[in-house]
Amino acid sequence: MPSFEEIVHSLRHPDGESSQPLPRVTLGAVNKDGSFYYAKAFGEESDESLATDGVHFIASSTKFVTTVAVMQCVERGQLNLDADISDILPEWKNPQILTGFDEQDRPTFQAATKAITLRHLLTHSSGLDWAGAMVERVTSMRLGEYMKRYIFDVVSVHDATFHLEEREDLRERMVNQWERVGQELKIGKCPAADPVTDDLGGGGLYSTVTELLKIYHGVLSEKFLSRETIDLMFQPHLVNIPGLQNQDDYSISYRNAIYNAIPPSTPVSFGLGGLINLSPIPNRRSENSLSWSGMSNCYWWIDSKKGIAGVYLSQLVPTGDQQAIKLLTAFEKFVYMNIL
Template sequence: MNKAILKDYLDSLESKGVPGCDCVIFHKHKPVFRHTTGFADAGKTKHLTSENLFWLFSATKLITCTAIMQLVEKGKVSLDAPVADYLPEYKHLNVKCGSEVVPAKNTLTIRHLLSMQSGLNYNLQASSILKVLEDTEYEATTRQVIRALANEPLEFEPGTHFLYSLSHDVLGAVIEEVSGQKFGEYLEEHILKPLGMKNTGFELTPDRKANMSEQFEYDMDTMTSKPISLANCYKLSSKYESGGAGLLSTADDYILFLDAMCNDGVSADGYRVLTRESIDMMRKDQMNDISKKDFDEFGRIGYSYGLGVRTLVEKERSGVKSPLGEFGWDGAAGAYALIDVKNRLAIFYVQHVRGCGYAYSDIHPKIRDLSYEMLDL
């Protein structure tokens, strides 16, 4: 195994404006590669280490959707049930129709939320959200924010298009209603603690903040980065737990989740997160022809979208080295997760650079392909 081909590439990213990054690969429950490079601060006084934490942003979605699928397995949630069965305020929704707003004809379902075909958008400044935040002095709970969101009109009839949105935040509220627990408590009990993910959660505690990598903003024109606040704009209030972008974690933690998922849902020490059947449901293409065109605008060549994950549906057009059905997702600061159940392979790459389009167009595909080359898979 020639680890240098991937190590050298990761080392080269500092010259492309990525101050530091961490990459870990597990194969059949065993760590086969780990490389941490660069710095955790703009002043280059602190080398990035395995102790550093990062905001996961949308890599949170993989864990949220896994939690929903756990509840589906237990018969507590149905994929094709109306969301209103769990969140009554979503029973009478409105939808934009040209310059008008009219009652929605289609019923919004859990499957629509998972597959981003709900009609919701990602407007964090929606008037209903701002009002509930102001009314609660920015202490609104997850349930309160999602209840307010139901007042906003949908962009289209549920099930007709794909639009990246707050859908998975709504799933967090569904989990709270069904489980009777706070969203974070449910994740801690059923995913994080059993997998040994000790440094993953919604709260930026003083101890976690001390180990957080500095966050940066990318300039695509100059391919350089500058430091920005550690704040997570998706943490709408002190009590809000975002199912779409709220978790922070370390590479050592997150790979434990991916490792279980690529091994038929079972961790190295025997904890079952999901059944293989549920995992196969997650990675099954959910896009209709119109939705697939919408998803293609993301530029994930060869991929479509399943239940909260990108899923590889064609190899010829893209030259992808991973097998069909490889799945995962990424995050706004450049995190990248890959799950390959055929080869029992998990890859996690993390950086802390916002607005870095280069990560999605170049870094992630390169890491994927170099990993398969390195491992001769």
């Protein structure tokens, strides 16, 4: 049986040494009791450092960290999952629904008949950026400041920020950005704006594999939230889900970005902060595990039942790369084989 490193090499170089379908990737996993810890970068040392503290723009993988912040505010009674968000965000007092476009290509709207709630936001229905804004309104803190005090400092995370312009030490450790053009890889640009004015809870963080593992372990070990709240997050909350049940309804890129390594036969819904698989995946994650992705082929999963979390970070666009999903799947199998 080939070693995991050999499997990684074969997936990164499926056509031999002359081809490089996957650039640098950093993988990490941890379990709740701390008996298993894995963090390793794979790539070409001639191109860049393979240290595991390489900094990545994690894009929509930010959403889960924002959800942890939101649920802390829910536990304190500062926010309510089912209240109208306009109680906190008055700009959403009378939401309008886009219904189409007229003959002059102007948008047409109709008034919403139901209020938008925080639960809607956390099930990726209406925008996690606004959920982050709600944290800012009720705490009178910038979202990044809140995360530092109540999440990052709790588990000794130092390398996480919305503002790269304020952390030149992190900018110096940014890994290369890549773009796939056919089967060729070309050096690209980071898709994030830099500098930024807002702390975007839906997709603005920069961090590393090792720092994200601290956060995911903090969730598993109940350092941020009560067990009752964690159990609530890892339950299905989306009422109407017919559009999620057929992966073939999406292009390969969007399918992989949404479902990542979840097989097409596995039913899904949304928990609070990510997609959940409603049945177990053999030799891998339990039912009701949370997962999501980030634009540059960043992926994570948290298995609350088995106490396992994993993360895959790269800086490759377009999103939802098929070869990346193959490697993510192989990595998840490797993790569970070595823990269970």
